[in-house]
Amino acid sequence: MLETSARLLRLLSLLQAHRDWSGADLADRLGVTPRTVRRDVDRLRELGYPVNASPGTGGGYQLGAGAELPPLLLDDDEAVAVAVGLRTAAGQGIEGIGETSVRALAKLEQVLPNRLRRRVSALNAFTVPMLRGPGPSAVDPAVLTELANACRDSERLRFEYLDHGGSPTRRTVEPHRLVCTEHRWYLVAWDVDRDDWRTFRVDRITPRPPHGPRCPPRTPPADDLAAYVSRGVSTGAYAAQAVVRLLVPLAEAAGRISPSAGTLEAEGEDSCVLRTGAASLDVMVIHVMLMGFEFEVLEPAALTEAIGAAHGRLARALERTPGESPRTGDGTGRTPGTGGGSGMV
Incomplete structure (x- = not known):
């Protein structure tokens, strides 16, 4: 059985993690009797935590918003600062903390008094962060x-x-x-x-x-x-799909390819497999080329054909582009005076 202080913290954590609990469920989680749960709830109320209770078979306990910020957490200014910081982190998509920020913000806003909610809303409404632009996919x-x-x-x-x-x-x-x-x-x-x-x-x-x-x-x-x-977002949502072997280690590929651009699987120390999608095979060729890695097409075969067609167009474009070297009459581009066009004597 948990000691009283540790049990109170565990009870508070359970109340924050779920909207409501029955007394029997809380007693089972804490390893105590329902009577002990009722006493612990009274202790939390004495400390300033607003725990609501509803009677009857369908009743239970619920952590509500308080008239004043509960002790042992944060004072008013600290609560506002934390809430604004969490909102900023969640909205800017900062790598590694966005999802955690949303979970923490959900817990914090659940117990913020109305006056503090208004302060947080005002700060967010009238503050313009000079960070990465929100872009079209910004989330409230x-x-x-x-x-x-x-x-x-x-x-x-x-x-x-x-x-x-x-x-x-x-x-x-x-x-x-x-x-x-x-x-x-x-x-x-x-x-x-x-x-x-x-x-x-x-x-x-x-x-x-x-x-x-x-x-x-x-x-x-x-x-x-x-x-x-x-x-789903990198492959399944597109008409054209492909599997490509990238001739670089998984860690190197992951540093350039985001989860929304494709899924990566390790294959060996010096290669990995990319599964990705695009609107068409022609777009897929550009998509794979712009990743900047040496690669091999595993499937579909039509992607190899599309790469060959793109290669032909690029080669013909280079032939039509005036270069620095003088061209021969037959259009081969060999340097005059050489047999194979290599420029070596």
């Missing part, structure tokens, strides 16, 4: 927080979604997880109307509350959701 941190809460609470989510052509559609989903890359956020969710898993770009989502009801969690479409989303 408030939307991220709303989606994160819906995922946490296993609550049906309703929103308006813009498709690739910019046409709005209404969606009802059972949200599962948020997945982020350096530049974009995605929501993995079960689409109720289409009866299948879907991946949505968060910058195209406009929530349309009210949300709910609660729904039982589903088995996710893959154990590795990051790889699942990467395959």
Whole structure:
């Protein structure tokens, strides 16, 4: 059994991690009796944590927003500074901390008093960060927080979604997880109307509350959701798909190829396999060439043919481009006075 102080911290963490708990569930998690849970809840209230309770068989405990900031956490100014910092980190897509920032922001905003929420909103509304430009795929941190809460609470989510052509559609989903890359956020969710898993770009989502009801969690479409989303946005969404061997180590390729551009698999010390997609095979040729690595096409064979056609066009363009060397009458470009055009004597 946990000591009282450690148990209180564990209880607080459980209340922050989920919207509501039954007394029996909390007692089971903490290894104590329901009576001890009730006493611990009273202790949290004495410390300033607003724990709400509802009676009856369907009742339970819920951590609410307080009239004053609970002690042992942050004072008002510190809470505002942390909330603004988390919103900035989430909105700017800073590598490695974006998803963590959203989770922390969701917990913090859950207990912020209204007066502090207004201060945070004002600071964000009237502050212009001189960082990387937001770009067309910028995401409102408030939307991220709303989606994160819906995922946490296993609550049906309703929103308006813009498709690739910019046409709005209404969606009802059972949200599962948020997945982020350096530049974009995605929501993995079960689409109720289409009866299948879907991946949505968060910058195209406009929530349309009210949300709910609660729904039982589903088995996710893959154990590795990051790889699942990467395959979907870099390969599955395109008409042309290819598998290419890059003749560089995996770490070198990963430093230049983002998860939204393709998925990488280690093959050996000096090579790796790239799976990627593009709108057409001609675009695929450019896509692979611009990566800047030596490569071999594994599939499809049509990509090899497209590379050959592009090679021919480039070669003919070079022949038509005036060079520094004088050209022979037959157009071969050999240097006069040489037999093979190598320039060697």
